[in-house]
Amino acid sequence: MNKSKDNKKDSPAISRRNFLISSAAAIGGTALLGSYKDASASKEFAGWPDRFGCLTDLTACVGCRSCEKACNEANNLPKPGVQFDEGSVFKEKRRPTAQAYTVVNQYKNPKDVSKPIYRKIQCNHCNEPACASACPIHAYTKTPEGAVLYDPEKCFGCRYCMIACPFYVPAYDYESAFEPKIVKCVMCHDRIKTGGIPACAEACPVGAVTFGKRNDLLKVARKKIMENPDRYIDHIYGEHEAGGTSWMYISGVPFEQLDFPVNLPKKPLIEETKGFLSAVPVVFTVWPAMFGMVYAALRHREEIEKNSRHKKEEDRHE
């Protein structure tokens, strides 16, 4: 009886107190030291195993912009001023904006001028997204399903994610004074979770966008390239770029001709800052010891000098 009472008294009270102390210390410590326990940032993380993705076949796309229309409707985005069947939009190169998650651009085909190439742009949903590594408030999440999602409720609008994104995807709602937010493709996350597929992939009349598990898509892409070596160049864009992306592309012309960034490292971009961040705890522990020591040593010398000066004066008096 007594024993159990003691136990009761001891363990929960102390553990709660300890818990509070240690969690406060953990929060403060991680905050100042900047170490990371983030799953997506850890060394051995090879990505969520069953994540979905899309494969865009740039040789199939006919530039009908059905995907833009379907995306606009599925995500309740504002209606654009220009209709979706209007071809004049191709006169200039567009990019995803605060009003459009995805856009299609037209490029001249070096092989056949009568058949322009179309490139669909949207968030590539990186395996280890630079936007998420950039965000100081953890407003971005790489979901196990593959989509990279952004939470406007956390964001304070520093726009470092836009600096970090190697694909120029996140757009900012600069027009809004009180609730500005990042806008970007969500890979129709809600539809995927209920067994559906992204609206753009569903709407494509020529099957240029294939939805599936990323691992399966890689196989599909390799098979297509192997079976049609004249049609495709031997490169799956997004297999390795910036650590790999959920959205991948195959093309008939080199990707740099379609304005894809081709100067990206194969490692996730967070690797570029890891070296710096791992130096942080070193500075926190070595600096106080070092500078404290210098301070103490100099004060010590001052004291010795003072003492010997006193002694000399005393000697002189004698």
Place this chain on the structure above:
Amino acid sequence: MSNGSLTKTENFRSWFMNKLLMGMSWSEYSRRLITPFNIAAAIILSIGIPVIAIRFINGLASVTHASNEYPWGILLGWGLFGGVPLSATGFVMGTAYYIFGFKGYKPLVRLGILTGFMGYLFAVIYLMTDLGRPWRIYYPMIIGFGTASVLFLVAWHVATYLTVQFIEFSEAILEWLKSRRVYKWATMVVIGMTIAGIILSTLHQSALGALFLLAPGKMHPLWYSSYLPHLFLSSSIYAALAMVIVVSTLIAKFMRSAADNNFLGNIDRLTIGLGKGACIGMFVYFALKIVGIAHDNNWHLLATPYGKWFTMEILGFVLMPAMILTYGVKKSSAGIVRFGAFYAVSGVILNRINVSIIAFNWNLPDHLHHIIPPWQEVAIVAAIATIHILIFRWIVNRMPVVREHPEYREFH
């Protein structure tokens, strides 16, 4: 009873007004305010403050270039990236004086700390003008921890360091207010605060460079170096020394009445000493820049247009001012050292603008056209910079920054 408290209130009021008006009457004080500098400041503010108001009422799009490709403009390029290295003054002077025992630099220590504190405070103000939702500025501390983010580190360190510098400067505020009890407490923590300042400064000065490491595809390879954090830290140290020369020169020229003889009489000698430190720092930085090019084997890029601009930066704005400083130190000429210091400071600002604005997105079509800021952004920057100077002057005029408070001499 009521009479007694009335006298007390009256006493407090006159004591307080005496502090604020520096012992002058209202009419005398307001008459003294009409100077050419103040008139110019009033004109800048009358343009800039309405623009800032428009920014908060109608959103960023109404006054900035607000582009999806160029999320950061001169508000951060100048205010944050340019301002923070020039605010390393507090940590550099504090370390030299309190830790390494350069006791001779005492007349400049508080000036260094105030310059640093004000610099950080205004870096945050520039940032809050640029943030989409500035009222959420505390979110990285409470709402979400992006522990893998370099910016998370910057946010925490700048916030902590601002507090540290405030505590360091509180000595002067407390002397001004003649509060002895708290004063003693404040002087006790100064060594701890100085060491905290070294840690925080080392890390966030370099972190500002590390921010750009996340964008290897977008930065020009000459400025994108794995040494970016080291380069930012190393240049902030000489920037601080040069900045103390700049600020003390301006005070000795335009605010003589705020300074005592200890400051005015020693300033030339100390300027040369600081100049010596700065030129050593600049040669170290220059060498690091060269090692950076060699490390990435980017020599061939020096012949390109961007390479010429890069060469211009490191020869014209690092090596050149370093040589002028060296010459000034050799000749023991405070005038030449001062010229070199102004030049060196401009070189640091140029470097930060180059990294954050010119080298970023260099491969986009029409890049140089896109980075020209609209006049409204320039007006905002000019207004914030003017307020910065006015508050700085207000403090130096009232508090013992470049003069010693006679009653507190024994404590120092």
